[in-house]
Each structure stands twice: as C-alpha cells, then as structure tokens.
Amino acid sequence: MIAVGAGDLQRMKPEGQRDAVAERVAQNDAFFRDGNERIHDAAASMQVEESALLPFLCECAQVDCTTVVQLTSSEYEAVRRDPTHFINAAGHVVNAQGWARVVEERDRYTIVEKIGDAADVAVELDPRGGVAG
Numbered sequence: 001m002i003a004v005g006a007g008d009l010q011r012m013k014p015e016g017q018r019d020a021v022a023e024r025v026a027q028n029d030a031f032f033r034d035g036n037e038r039i040h041d042a043a044a045s046m047q048v049e050e051s052a053l054l055p056f057l058c059e060c061a062q063v064d065c066t067t068v069v070q071l072t073s074s075e076y077e078a079v080r081r082d083p084t085h086f087i088n089a090a091g092h093v094v095n096a097q098g099w100a101r102v103v104e105e106r107d108r109y110t111i112v113e114k115i116g117d118a119a120d121v122a123v124e125l126d127p128r129g130g131v132a133g
Contacts, residue, residue: 021097022117022121023118023121024061025095025099026121027121027125028061029060029086029118032086033059036057036059036076037128039057040056040077050072052073053071053072054071054072055069056070057069058087059086060086060092060095061099061100062092067092069088069089070109071087075106083122084119084123086111086113087109087110087111088109088111090105091110093112096112099116099117099118100113100114100115
C-alpha cells in the first residue's frame with residue numbers, strides 16, 4: 001500500500017480544479033471561524049478585559065466538533081493575521097485530512113495552517129478579506 005498525501009493529490013488533479021475534500025475542509029473551518037468572529041466582536045463591544053480568556057470554537061474540519069478553546073482577544077487576533085491560520089483543540093489537525101499543518105502548539109490551543117487548495121478557499125472565505133502572508 002502506498003501512502004498518498006495532500007501534496008500528491010494536489011499534483012494529480014487536473015489543473016484549475018480544486019480538490020473536493022480540501023474545499024470541504026476549508027469551508028467547515030471557515031464556518032467555525034465566522035462564529036468566532038462574532039464571539040470576538042461581542043467581547044470587544046462589551047469591553048472585556050484584554051487578559052480575559054474568551055471561549056472560542058475549535059475551528060477544525062469536523063462538522064460536529066463542539067470543543068471550546070480559550071484564548072485572549074490578542075491571542076485570537078494574532079492567529080487571525082493570516083487568513084490561512086485557524087485555532088484547533090490539541091490533536092484536531094487530523095480532521096483536515098492532510099490539508100493543514102501544525103504551526104504552533106500552545107497550552108490551551110493549537111494553531112494550524114491550511115495548505116494547497118484548502119488555503120486558497122480559506123483566503124477566499126475570510127470575512128476580513130485577508131491576504132495570506
């Protein structure tokens with residue numbers, strides 16, 4: 001049996017066509033990110049203390065994930081600087097099925113980066129209109 005990774009799949013598909021799994025992964029993550037944007041905005045409008053831990057949804061690709069991770073507002077903003085970066089609970093990167101990689105492990109959460117087609121979709125769906133950098 002030969003193992004095939006996301007990068008291999010990226011090279012095997014017809015040019016200009018996105019991988020369906022990568023699109024679904026990025027869409028699921030973006031759905032949770034949209035909810036977290038509302039949480040972040042609500043905390044800002046209530047002038048929650050900067051050091052307060054806020055409850056954010058795990059932005060993994062598992063549709064029915066209900067795991068809550070805690071970040072400060074500034075920690076969340078640091079992740080959001082790059083539209084391909086998402087917050088996950090520890091170990092949840094596996095739900096991306098090879099379309100994400102761990103950028104950094106923290107005590108309370110993991111930062112993952114979408115790659116390939118999933119990164120392209122994540123940038124397109126970024127509610128802030130971000131550009132990967």
